[in-house]
Structures are given as C-alpha cells and as structure tokens.
Amino acid sequence: MQRSKFLLGGLLILTAVVYLIFSSTKASAEYFMTVDELNADGASAIGRSVRLSGAVIGDTIQYDADTLTLTFDVAHVTGDNNEIEAQGGLAEVLYQAVNDPTRERVKVVYIGVKPDLLRGEAQAIMTGKLGDDGVFHADELLLKCPTRYEEAVPEQAASN
Amino acid sequence: MLAEFGYGVLVVTFLVTIYSVIAAYYGARTKSTKLVESARRAMLLTFPLISVSAATLIYLLVNNHYEVSFVYEVTSRSMPTYLKITAWWGGQSGSLVFWAFLLSGFTSAVTLRKWDRDIEFLPWVIVVCGITVTFFLGLVVFYENPFTRFWQVAGGVEPSMFAPIAGAQLFTPADGRGLNPLLRHPGMVIHPPMLYLGFVSFVIPYAFAIAALITGRTDDRWIRLTRRWTLWAWLFLSFGLVLGGRWAYDVLGWGGYWGWDPVEIAAFMPWLTGTAFLHSVMIQEKRGLLKHWNMILVILTYSLVIFGTFLTRSGVLSSVHAFAESAIGPLFFIFIGVSFVAAIALLIWRWPELRGETEMKSMLSREALFLLNNLLFMGILVICFWGVIFPLISELFTGQKVTVGPPFYERATAPLFSALLFLMAIAPLSAWGHSTIQTLGRSMWKSAIAAAVVTVILFITFTQNIGALVGFTIVAFAIFITLQEFWRGARARQKTQGEGFFTALARLTSRNRRRYGGYIIHISMALMAIGILGIEIFQSETQGTLAQGEALDIAGYTVEYRELASWDNAGEGVNYTRAVVDVFKDGIYLGELNPRIDYYAEAQQNMTIPGNRSTLRDDLYVLLVDWQPVSSMGATFKIYVNPLVNWLWIGSLLFLVGILVAAWPDKDPENEPVRVTRSSRQTSAAD
Numbered sequence: 001m002q003r004s005k006f007l008l009g010g011l012l013i014l015t016a017v018v019y020l021i022f023s024s025t026k027a028s029a030e031y032f033m034t035v036d037e038l039n040a041d042g043a044s045a046i047g048r049s050v051r052l053s054g055a056v057i058g059d060t061i062q063y064d065a066d067t068l069t070l071t072f073d074v075a076h077v078t079g080d081n082n083e084i085e086a087q088g089g090l091a092e093v094l095y096q097a098v099n100d101p102t103r104e105r106v107k108v109v110y111i112g113v114k115p116d117l118l119r120g121e122a123q124a125i126m127t128g129k130l131g132d133d134g135v136f137h138a139d140e141l142l143l144k145c146p147t148r149y150e151e152a153v154p155e156q157a158a159s160n
Numbered sequence: 161m162l163a164e165f166g167y168g169v170l171v172v173t174f175l176v177t178i179y180s181v182i183a184a185y186y187g188a189r190t191k192s193t194k195l196v197e198s199a200r201r202a203m204l205l206t207f208p209l210i211s212v213s214a215a216t217l218i219y220l221l222v223n224n225h226y227e228v229s230f231v232y233e234v235t236s237r238s239m240p241t242y243l244k245i246t247a248w249w250g251g252q253s254g255s256l257v258f259w260a261f262l263l264s265g266f267t268s269a270v271t272l273r274k275w276d277r278d279i280e281f282l283p284w285v286i287v288v289c290g291i292t293v294t295f296f297l298g299l300v301v302f303y304e305n306p307f308t309r310f311w312q313v314a315g316g317v318e319p320s321m322f323a324p325i326a327g328a329q330l331f332t333p334a335d336g337r338g339l340n341p342l343l344r345h346p347g348m349v350i351h352p353p354m355l356y357l358g359f360v361s362f363v364i365p366y367a368f369a370i371a372a373l374i375t376g377r378t379d380d381r382w383i384r385l386t387r388r389w390t391l392w393a394w395l396f397l398s399f400g401l402v403l404g405g406r407w408a409y410d411v412l413g414w415g416g417y418w419g420w421d422p423v424e425i426a427a428f429m430p431w432l433t434g435t436a437f438l439h440s441v442m443i444q445e446k447r448g449l450l451k452h453w454n455m456i457l458v459i460l461t462y463s464l465v466i467f468g469t470f471l472t473r474s475g476v477l478s479s480v481h482a483f484a485e486s487a488i489g490p491l492f493f494i495f496i497g498v499s500f501v502a503a504i505a506l507l508i509w510r511w512p513e514l515r516g517e518t519e520m521k522s523m524l525s526r527e528a529l530f531l532l533n534n535l536l537f538m539g540i541l542v543i544c545f546w547g548v549i550f551p552l553i554s555e556l557f558t559g560q561k562v563t564v565g566p567p568f569y570e571r572a573t574a575p576l577f578s579a580l581l582f583l584m585a586i587a588p589l590s591a592w593g594h595s596t597i598q599t600l601g602r603s604m605w606k607s608a609i610a611a612a613v614v615t616v617i618l619f620i621t622f623t624q625n626i627g628a629l630v631g632f633t634i635v636a637f638a639i640f641i642t643l644q645e646f647w648r649g650a651r652a653r654q655k656t657q658g659e660g661f662f663t664a665l666a667r668l669t670s671r672n673r674r675r676y677g678g679y680i681i682h683i684s685m686a687l688m689a690i691g692i693l694g695i696e697i698f699q700s701e702t703q704g705t706l707a708q709g710e711a712l713d714i715a716g717y718t719v720e721y722r723e724l725a726s727w728d729n730a731g732e733g734v735n736y737t738r739a740v741v742d743v744f745k746d747g748i749y750l751g752e753l754n755p756r757i758d759y760y761a762e763a764q765q766n767m768t769i770p771g772n773r774s775t776l777r778d779d780l781y782v783l784l785v786d787w788q789p790v791s792s793m794g795a796t797f798k799i800y801v802n803p804l805v806n807w808l809w810i811g812s813l814l815f816l817v818g819i820l821v822a823a824w825p826d827k828d829p830e831n832e833p834v835r836v837t838r839s840s841r842q843t844s845a846a847d
Contacts, residue, residue, distance in 0.1 A: 116766030
C-alpha cells in the first residue's frame with residue numbers, strides 16, 4: 001500500500017518532467033541551418049525559428065547608431081566539423097568563404113548593440129527568422145573569431 | 161632547458177602515480193601493509209613533483225619564454241604579472257596540469273589523515289584518485305603538453321617537445337598572443353580555480369564510495385568520512401558558479417549573468433547532483449535508507465565532473481567558454497564511459513548489501529520530502545542534460561541539427577525550481593519517520609499568513625504579474641518559516657538555559673552547525689530567488705543616440721549624456737573610450753556613471769564595460785554602444801534597469817556564510833572512533 005503510493009508519486013513527477021521537456025522542446029526548438037540550406041528552402045523557411053551560421057563579409061557591415069540597426073552579409077560555410085577540419089580549420093574555411101564570390105549569401109539584420117567581435121571573417125551564429133523580404137532577422141548574434149585565438153576562442157553573446 | 165626539466169618532472173610524476181595505483185591495488189589484494197604504505201608514500205610524492213612542474217611552467221609564463229607555445233598562446237609582454245600567473249589555467253594544456261595538481265594535492269591531504277579503523281579504505285581511495293590523476297597527467301604527457309616549443313625547420317616553424325630534426329634551432333617569437341581581453345579580469349582570476357576546486361574535491365567522496373563498494377563496508381561510514389569534503393566541494397562549486405555569473409554581469413555587457421550556455425550547464429549539472437547528494441546522505445545517516453540512491457548520486461556527480469571538464473576541453477559544443485577542438489575529446493569520452501560502467505557494475509554487485517534498514521512510511525515524513533527534493537533535482541538535471549545533448553541526438557536520428565535555447569531551460573525548470581523552494585520551506589518542519597497534514601499545518605500557519613500578507617502588499621504596490629506573485633509568495637513563505645525555526649530554537653534555549661536571546665541564538669547555531677548552517681543557506685537561496693525573479697520578469701531596457709545634454713528616461717531614471725573622452729594606454733596596448741552620464745531620479749541628482757569601451761589593439765577586440773549603479777531596489781546598468789567622435793559628439797547608449805538583482809549577490813554572500821557555518825572544521829565528532837551505532841542514530845533523530 002505504502003509502496004504503491006510512493007511509486008505513484010514518483011510516476012507523477014516523472015510524467016511532469018517528461019511533459020515539461022517535450023512541451024518546452026517543441027516551443028523553443030531552433031533549426032541549425034547553413035546559408036545554402038536556408039536559401040534552398042526558400043519560402044518554406046520563412047517564419048521558422050532558425051539558428052544560422054555563416055562567415056561575416058567585412059565590407060558589408062553597416063551600423064546605424066541612431067536606430068541601433070546592424071546589417072551585414074554572411075557567406076555559406078559548412079556546418080560539418082569534420083569537413084571544416086579537412087579544409088584546414090575554421091579560420092581557413094571562413095577566409096575561403098568570404099573571398100569566394102560564388103558562395104551563397106544572405107543579408108542579416110540585427111537590432112541592438114554592435115557586438116565587439118563583429119568583423120570580417122568572423123563566424124556569426126545567429127538565432128532568428130527569415131523574413132518575407134529574404135532578409136534574415138536575427139534576435140541573437142554570437143561571434144567566433146578563430147583567426148587570432150586558436151587556443152582560447154571566445155564568443156560573445158548578444159541578444160535583444 | 162627549463163621546458164625539458166618541466167616536462168621530465170611531469171613524466172616522472174605520471175610514472176610515480178601509475179606505480180602508486182598498482183602498488184595500492186596489489187597491496188589491497190595481498191593484504192600487504194607494506195605495499196599499501198609504499199603506495200601511500202608514492203601518492204604523497206606526486207604533489208611536490210607536480211608542484212615543481214607547475215612552478216616551472218609559471219616561471220616560463222612570467223618570464224616571457226615565448227619559445228614555449230603555451231606561453232606564446234596565453235601571455236604577452238603587456239600583461240601584468242598576476243595575469244601571467246593566472247594564464248596557467250587560461251589555456252587547455254595548462255588547465256589540465258592545474259586539474260591534476262589540485263587532485264594530487266587533495267589526495268595527498270586525504271591520505272595524510274589518521275586512518276585507524278578505516279585503513280581498509282586507504283588503498284582503494286589511492287587507486288581511484290590515482291587513476292583519475294593518471295588520466296589527466298597522461299593527457300598532458302602524450303597529447304597536450306604545455307612545454308611544447310617552437311622549432312625552426314626548413315619549412316617554417318614547427319611545434320614539438322624535442323628538436324624535430326637534429327640541429328634544429330629554437331624559435332622565439334618576439335611577443336605572445338596574450339590572454340583574451342575578456343579574461344583579463346579579477347573575476348576570471350578566481351572563477352576557474354573555484355570551479356576546478358569544486359570539481360576536483362567531489363572526486364574524494366566518490367573515491368570513498370568506490371572503496372566502500374569494493375571492501376563491502378557498505379554502512380554509512382564512507383559518508384561520515386567524506387561529509388566535510390562534500391560540503392567544501394559544494395562550497396567551491398557554488399562559489400565558482402556565482403563568480404562566473406558576476407563576471408558575465410560586469411564584463412560581457414549584455415545585462416545578464418547566466419545564459420544557459422552549454423558550459424555553464426556543464427558546471428551546473430554536478431552541482432545539482434551534488435546538492436541532491438548532500439541532502440540524501442542525511443537520510444542514510446539518520447534512517448539507514450536510500451543507500452543505493454546515494455551511491456548512484458555520487459557516481460553521477462563524478463561522471464558529470466569529468467563530463468564538465470570534457471565539454472569545456474573537447475570542443476564538442478560551441479560556447480563562450482570552449483577551448484579549441486582537440487584530439488582529447490574521444491579520450492575523455494572513453495574515460496567517462498569506462499569509469500561509469502565500472503562503478504555501476506560494482507554497485508550492482510553490492511546491491512543486496514545496500515538494502516535500506518527500514519521503510520519509508522509517511523508521505524509527509526522528513527525522509528519522504530527529502531526524497532521528493534532529490535527527485536526534483538534529478539528532474540532539473542534531466543532537463544539540463546537533454547538540452548545539452550539534444551542537438552547531438554536530433555542530428556543522429558533526423559539528420560537535422562536542432563538546438564534549444566534559454567527559453568527551453570527557463571520554461572522547463574521554472575516549475576521545478578518553484579517546487580524546490582516550496583519544499584525547502586516545509587521540509588524542515590516535518591519530522592523523521594512520520595508527519596501529518598495536521599502537525600505540519602500547526603507549525604506553518606503563522607508563516608503562511610505572513611506570506612499571504614506580503615503577497616497582498618506586493619499585489620497592491622508592486623506587481624500584478626501572476627508568475628512573479630507566486631514566486632514571491634513561496635520565497636516569503638520559505639524565509640518566514642526558516643526564521644521561525646531560528647526563533648523557536650532560540651526561545652526554547654532561552655527558557656531552559658536562561659540565556660539572552662542572542663546568546664541562545666548563537667549557541668543554538670554553533671551546537672547544531674549543519675542544521676542551522678543549512679537554514680542560513682535556505683534563506684540565502686530564497687534571497688537569490690528574489691534577485692532572479694526580479695531580473696527575469698521585470699528587466700526593462702531602452703536605447704538611443706544622444707547629443708551632449710540630451711537624456712533618456714527609463715523606469716523613473718533620467719540618464720543625461722555629459723561628455724566623452726578617448727585616450728590610449730600605450731603600455732598596455734589599450735584604447736579607452738569613457739563616457740560620463742549624469743543620473744537623476746525624479747529630478748534628484750544621484751551621481752555620474754562611466755560606461756566605457758576598451759579597445760585592445762593587439763587582439764583587435766572591444767570590451768564593453770557597463771556603468772552600473774546598484775541599489776537594493778534595482779540596478780541601473782548603462783552601456784556605451786557607439787560614438788561619433790567628429791560630428792556632434794553624439795553617443796549611443798543601451799540602458800537596462802534590473803530590479804532586485806542585487807539580492808542575487810547578497811544571497812550569494814549569505815550563502816557563503818551559511819556553508820562556512822556548516823562546514824567549518826571543528827573537533828569533528830564524526831571522525832572520532834566508535835559512536836556510529838544504530839542507537840545513536842535513533843537518539844539524533846530529532847536533529
């Protein structure tokens with residue numbers, strides 16, 4: 001009798017935890033995508049919560065301090081770590097991506113503080129949605145600059 | 161020369177540790193006191209050895225020996241000496257040496273204790289700690305050698321320990337790359353070692369648990385022996401987590417302190433199991449229950465500690481804290497897998513001997529509530545673990561990499577954290593063995609009414625947000641009940657001993673330190689919850705570009721831009737840009753703030769340092785985002801108002817006090833022989 005009461009209690013908690021996990025996963029899942037995949041999906045990608053990774057093109061960075069609007073283009077880089085290693089490491093892959101005009105690109109808009117690490121050939125990891133205008137609206141922007149810090153690669157988080 | 165010396169000492173340490181493990185193992189198997197003693201002395205030798213090696217590394221770091229690649233990577237000439245020393249743990253290989261150094265020190269300390277009747281544990285404690293040290297030293301000796309140097313060869317420069325070809329010359333770069341500017345902060349000096357101390361000290365209770373499983377001494381002796389270790393481990397880990405949060409708040413400039421970053425979670429997960437463990441061992445001590453569970457918790461904690469180190473060191477997951485990807489990832493994975501399976505196998509082998517001595521009867525008894533607390537901690541652990549590995553799982557099964565962000569963790573854990581706070585309030589009121597709604601109700605109705613009054617006041621004056629009100633109600637309830645417990649205990653003493661109230665309070669606490677230290681920790685948790693609720697639910701922000709004399713309004717504050725100056729500090733290679741803003745509240749001048757941007761030329765990196773005005777009510781957190789030096793001297797600011805966040809830091813300090821009360825060494829009654837009998841467990845049941 002006692003035992004079954006405890007089992008029932010344990011089961012209740014387990015159910016609650018499982019429910020919390022699944023409902024929250026569903027509500028906040030973000031799809032990792034590369035620029036290629038995003039452009040290939042086209043209209044079907046619009047409005048879906050996406051985590052996009054790409055190489056920042058230095059010349060395209062524009063910041064309007066009045067409206068805190070940051071725009072820049074990112075070029076496609078592969079999402080596969082092994083492939084990155086095979087091509088000579090992240091710094092090399094980013095360099096190639098930025099200097100290859102045939103790569104798929106996408107324009108990014110981010111409203112907020114300009115992150116300290118934003119510069120050409122940085123890897124941008126952005127969370128946000130593709131808009132109807134074909135521009136990626138990032139809510140969160142993380143940057144990785146592997147060129148100078150192979151050993152201690154910092155990233156910086158910024159979010160609205 | 162020095163690099164070879166340092167490396168040589170490392171190799172010797174590695175061999176000595178292996179000897180110590182083997183000698184301890186055979187000593188235990190053959191019951192040879194001599195061999196065990198030899199193993200113990202070998203283990204004691206590892207600490208001075210590894211210290212010599214570490215001292216060599218520090219010497220190289222401090223004296224600009226840039227021919228050593230580790231020194232080149234983490235220091236530069238412009239760094240002050242204290243940062244050069246702390247650069248020891250600023251890079252991968254150095255931090256692995258640091259890990260081994262700490263564990264070797266702790267193991268030495270524990271082998272120095274008087275073993276007396278616990279002598280049978282000794283060899284196995286040496287084996288477990290020794291294997292862990294060996295693993296880390298092996299990584300350093302074979303894969304991540306901090307003494308690797310640069311050599312001039314035909315094709316350029318090659319990093320290698322020894323000359324790659326005969327006659328090759330050393331290559332010494334003129335300057336090092338330097339530690340990342342973000343890490344050049346006093347908080348960074350103590351945050352990693354605190355976390356590491358926490359990680360490493362959890363190895364000791366684990367070693368004793370494994371020793372208990374192997375020797376078959378499955379009573380609660382191992383728990384009593386390691387109780388203080390566990391508390392100190394918990395202290396360091398908790399303090400490390402809080403310091404990391406404070407550093408993020410002060411330096412990263414995004415107005416927050418915790419980002420549910422995978423590495424933060426990696427440090428948080430052993431804290432969860434460790435906290436559950438701290439609570440559930442009490443049930444084993446008092447009631448002889450949950451023995452299997454405690455073993456599982458300590459095994460999990462150990463695995464999560466190694467897993468946490470693995471996550472930060474392997475590059476499996478990208479995060480603020482990650483070091484570069486490296487070959488040691490798979491090795492970590494194998495080590496965790498093997499040690500986990502071995503420990504679980506041992507546990508299954510001893511399963512029948514670990515049966516509980518009694519049964520849980522009442523759903524509201526103290527032990528049942530503790531069990532519930534444990535389940536909640538495990539629930540949070542599962543959520544965290546799921547979030548961390550979800551991208552890997554989804555990629556494995558669907559080919560599509562999907563991740564979950566902070567909203568996932570916030571949403572999923574909030575109900576469990578609230579339930580934990582509630583339990584924290586009522587559990588101390590329930591009795592061991594048996595409690596009913598009536599007995600609980602009698603002791604809590606006053607606090608419940610007080611909490612209800614607070615809620616009504618908050619509803620009228622502060623907020624109508626339901627989530628916040630529920631949170632504050634539980635917090636108030638927990639604080640009132642805990643204070644009431646202090647009051648009740650002190651009053652009782654006052655009556656029976658005829659002492660003054662405060663004397664009674666002090667004596668009460670010092671006589672039952674674990675209990676009342678625990679209560680202080682409970683209050684501190686409630687205070688921290690106030691801060692978290694404040695910043696999570698009520699944070700407000702604004703941003704704008706201002707000309708001189710213009711102002712922004714936010715939450716009753718007026719922030720007026722006065723001036724801006726920019727200058728170089730050539731010696732440190734930093735350019736500072738510092739704004740001066742005047743802060744008013746309701747027309748009253750409160751003072752100035754100086755948000756600034758430091759630009760590190762050699763790293764080509766900015767650091768945004770907020771100007772922060774902190775009060776008990778809220779923090780005004782002003783960031784300088786951008787400026788136009790030529791045109792109108794306009795500058796862009798982002799401003800946060802973080803209500804109540806100071807309570808998070810106040811709570812953290814009180815937390816330290818509480819844990820020191822509970823863990824401070826004294827005569828250590830549990831280390832005195834005898835006493836641990838069933839009857840003493842009964843008499844202390846009211847504890």
